[in-house]
Amino acid sequence: MTDTIDAQEAAPVFTVPQERKIVTAVPGPKSQELHERRRAVVSDGVSSALPVYIERANGAILVDVDGNRFVDFGAGIGVTTIGHTEASVVAAAAGQLQDVIHTLFTITPYEEYVRVAELLAERTPGDWAKKSVLVNSGAEAVENGVKIARKFTGRRAVAVLDHAYHGRTNLTMAMNYKAHPYATGYGPFAGDVYHAPNSYPYRDGLSGEDAAARTIAYLEKVVGATDLACLVVEPIQGEGGFVVPADGFLPTLQAWCTEHGVVMIADEIQSGMARTGRWYASEHFGWEPDLVLSAKGIAGGLPLAAVTGRAEIMDASQPGGLGGTFGGNPVACAAAVAVFESIEANGLLAEAERIERTLTTGLERLRERYDVIGDIRGKGAMVAIELVQPGTRDTTKQPNPEAVSSLIAYAAQHGVLFLNAGTWGNVLRFLPSLAVGDELIDDALRVLDDGFAALG
Structure with a gap:
């Protein structure tokens, strides 16, 4: 067993295109069929945030059985930190x-x-x-x-x-x-x-x-x-x-x-x-x-x-x-x-810092436009926004879990997977792998922007 690996060999080579692509309804027909099978044999106590069934994953992308590609901002709740199916x-x-x-x-x-x-x-x-x-x-x-x-x-x-x-x-x-x-x-x-x-x-x-x-x-x-x-x-x-x-x-x-x-x-x-x-x-x-x-x-x-x-x-x-x-x-x-x-x-500590800069810059722009964003916080590739009721972010800071649920559902339909969090369910968290590029982050933030606009 070797203690070190060559940096050039460790450079990521993606086997799945690092871009989102939705080709069916979400969930698609194959996922729906699998979900029916699941309901017969898997305990209802084991729930899933989104019933799309994943067939492949690489880098920051999940591919479901219907061929839809999702930008993954959950990483298995922080598990695939260095990327899905990382070669080494x-x-x-x-x-x-x-x-x-x-x-x-x-x-x-x-x-x-x-x-x-x-x-x-x-x-x-x-x-x-x-x-x-x-x-x-x-x-x-x-x-x-x-x-x-x-x-x-x-x-x-x-x-x-x-x-x-x-x-x-x-x-x-x-x-x-x-x-x-x-x-x-x-x-x-x-x-x-x-x-x-x-x-x-x-x-x-x-x-x-x-x-x-x-x-x-x-x-x-x-x-x-x-x-x-x-x-x-x-x-x-x-x-x-x-x-x-x-x-x-x-x-x-x-x-x-x-x-x-x-x-x-x-x-x-x-x-x-x-x-x-x-x-x-x-x-x-x-x-x-x-x-x-x-x-x-x-x-x-x-x-x-x-x-x-x-x-x-x-x-x-x-x-x-x-x-x-x-x-x-x-x-x-x-x-x-x-x-x-x-x-x-691969200098992944620096990659986490890059992700934080890109995410927080984009989220600050959204905060200027949408007053339901009460707080932006986090470090590295562990960033979140806390959503509050309109007009309360500087006063009562009344939690707004409904907005989080709506945004997650909207994003999923458009090929981006986000997670919720928070005692009141009013936090949207960004927990991507360190393999996610700035282009994917910007793309996901555009989807999020559209989702905020759809909230009315």
């Missing part, structure tokens, strides 16, 4: 499939797992000895991060922030801010989980230090520092609406956690792996968390996640206390190594 990832996974598909690291280990842990130790924030455990999914990484923090501290309580989302397992459902649809009817839930105020500059207007003081006051009075094992924070909230905290918020919380022996955990499942123009979004805020959770974009579309952190915390668990049957699968690990190398070789 495909090659690495294919090569590993021929060598070892599975053995289980806790029985007979292999180099690929070790190499991923080495890369995580190098790239996660903080200049100290680090160790990792590899698991399957973001929710599993959250569960293990909490478990490790409890073992290290000997404490029980877990704190999270308002508007947070952490998963669909029993513990993570209790950690989420919004119950529906993620937790409705699934209780009882795990206890000892506390929801503290976060920093939401558009809505609270607080400085980072003042917002942190409010959070700390809650933790001290409602939880008690001596009972608190960990504080789990998304540096940029995902499902919560790409909420970017005010400067100073996260380092102030980290200082308080360090003083009181609380493990502070960065949930970088959506915001990590070059998504924001840094390896990890925490770096934008000068925050060096004790533990970092990685998933989604880490393996280019294959299931893999990780908990990485201070060696003394990670080593608190007894042998056999961490692991799982498929955690750190060799094929997923080989793909992850290729993702790390592709980000480096």
Whole structure:
């Protein structure tokens, strides 16, 4: 297994034209036929934002079974960060499939797992000895991060922030801010989980230090520092609406956690792996968390996640206390190594910054024309607009989820896939792969402009 790849070899060669093209109704006849088959055998609890069935994907484009090409601004909710079917990832996974598909690291280990842990130790924030455990999914990484923090501290309580989302397992459902649809009817839930105020500059207007003081006051009075094992924070909230905290918020919380022996955990499942123009979004805020959770974009579309952190915390668990049957699968690990190398070789951190510039410039122009755009925020290829009722963006900021739903539906009919977000469903998020070109971004923004005009 090689540690580096030639930059010229890593340059993207697209196998699908990078342009949108709608040739049938959306969904088309073949997708409609597949949807009928699906309804007979797939649980209604597994919903889809748009019932078009994808046959091929490459770069920033999805192709459905009817031949329609969509510009993908969802990337599997931040999974295909370096692009769909990126060549080096495909090659690495294919090569590993021929060598070892599975053995289980806790029985007979292999180099690929070790190499991923080495890369995580190098790239996660903080200049100290680090160790990792590899698991399957973001929710599993959250569960293990909490478990490790409890073992290290000997404490029980877990704190999270308002508007947070952490998963669909029993513990993570209790950690989420919004119950529906993620937790409705699934209780009882795990206890000892506390929801503290976060920093939401558009809505609270607080400085980072003042917002942190409010959070700390809650933790001290409602939880008690001596009972608190960990504080789990998304540096940029995902499902919560790409909420970017005010400067100073996260380092102030980290200082308080360090003083009181609380493990502070960065949930970088959506915001990590070059998504924001840094390896990890925490770096934008000068925050060096004790533990970092990685998933989604880490393996280019294959299931893999990780908990990485201070060696003394990670080593608190007894042998056999961490692991799982498929955690750190060799094929997923080989793909992850290729993702790390592709980000480096292709200068993808700079590509994320380019995407942010292009997106925010275009969105600012739209904001000048449409007063339902209340806020534009985000970092890198993780940008969102919060929509409010007409005439309220500088006053009551009344949420406008109806406009978001209408825009998403309009865009889908014209070959662009957007996602919603936010506690009130009033946030339109842009989460493209780093392979998306400026021409595709501009094209998507033209469709969005037409969608705003259609709102009347």
